[in-house]
Amino acid sequence: MNNPAPSSDSDGCGIRPVTDPCDRLREAIVSGEFQPNERLVEADLSVRLGVGRTAIRAALAVLDQEGLIVREPHRGARVRLISAREAFEIEQVRNALERLLARSAATQAASGDVADLREIVAAMHDRLREDDSLGYMQLNATLHRRIWKISDNQVATKMLVTLKSQSIRFQYGTILRPGRPEQSLQEHEKIVAAIAAHDPAACDSAMAEHLGHVLETLQWAIEAQERERPWSALREPAVGGRT
Amino acid sequence: MNNPAPSSDSDGCGIRPVTDPCDRLREAIVSGEFQPNERLVEADLSVRLGVGRTAIRAALAVLDQEGLIVREPHRGARVRLISAREAFEIEQVRNALERLLARSAATQAASGDVADLREIVAAMHDRLREDDSLGYMQLNATLHRRIWKISDNQVATKMLVTLKSQSIRFQYGTILRPGRPEQSLQEHEKIVAAIAAHDPAACDSAMAEHLGHVLETLQWAIEAQERERPWSALREPAVGGRT
DNA sequence: AGCGACAATGTTGTGAACAATCCAGCCCCC
């Protein structure tokens, strides 16, 4: 019907084409627009996104499958709070899958692929020199995604995308560790070199080393967070949308 | 209590469908009750399962996320045909995840866990002696699931369950290779021994060797299938529900 | 005052009706 409800797009975004409400909800969750454990009432989301409750319901089903929210039978949906333990599990799985893809990438990379990777690494150098941590993180993600694309394993790639969206909240802290970005960049260079040399074993070990350090850094970040707010694990926000 | 739903179970099935229609549909798909590429008409499924179309629609959304079916915008859902190439991708991912879990299992196994594993292996011996291939396959799956449970990584385990349901159609051929079951059993014994010895590295390599052979066998099975029916890749069944 | 039953409220789950869309067959015109 007359979907352009006058108040629906009041939150700043202009003439967005009718994107999937599922994507919009996912974006809102991973960007932290909803607090962990916050209730997601279907009717509220319906008016907020300007779509029917059915679409919201379908989107919630997808997000539930992806592990971003939990749905209890007659009690609605809440954004899922990823525990530190689960973050470790996710990182371990990511570790295993990225190693697999790194091996495949090493065997399948074309010359153009290697050129792209080197370009990204060069850009990471620049970001690091300018102390642009956010830009560095983005390029980091770009580099990994580019490797995924080279490996050309769609099943694993899709899983990694899903995992990433789940653990995004923990990823932010890992860049804050002193000296970590420099070390990270060297590890990435090593990975790219192994891909350029078409050496799967070296690429595997390089990626393993890199992600092992990421795992350590993740643990450091979690411990730092717990040290700062030791009560956070006990707090049950329940920041219900009631205004 | 006896809620007034007089017309809902009119199709004579005395057993109330207490199970989730999503699970029933999944079961029907992985068990081969629906042909690949067969259209899944919502209304038909609705009467077949005795639930409303809304529930069917939700179930299809989940199954779509799991990759068991594909849904095109206004053209309905069909059971997804897994290509040989995708079966390889799935097997590679399974390989990576099972190795991860094998390592974890080696470090975390309690004595009771090891006893269970040895019991399963002994039962596999029996099935093999009796030429009970089906029973052997089931115990094979049981053994792997038991290892998953020991490793206690719920994220990876859930992924493996999903992958298994996707590639089940290809798993059947792998047992037919001559001499394969005997070799498989030895590999499993090696894995269990490594878990009992709490040796993650040995467990990793044993699982890698095992799954490498599984991958080879899968390739052999696919080639045999293609040799037998070289047209199967071209055939577009389209076994539409139109009676 | 403490506690259990009970109604009030809000939210999800479900089924039916309606609109939008696609597909196949058919007809008309060239």
Place this chain on the structure above:
DNA sequence: GGGGGCTGGATTGTTCACAACATTGTCGCT
């Protein structure tokens, strides 16, 4: 005879209203 447009049936997408369920606040009883 062949191709383009059209119409009818079938199927999906969406909305709506209502029932089922959980939570919460209230009232009466001990």
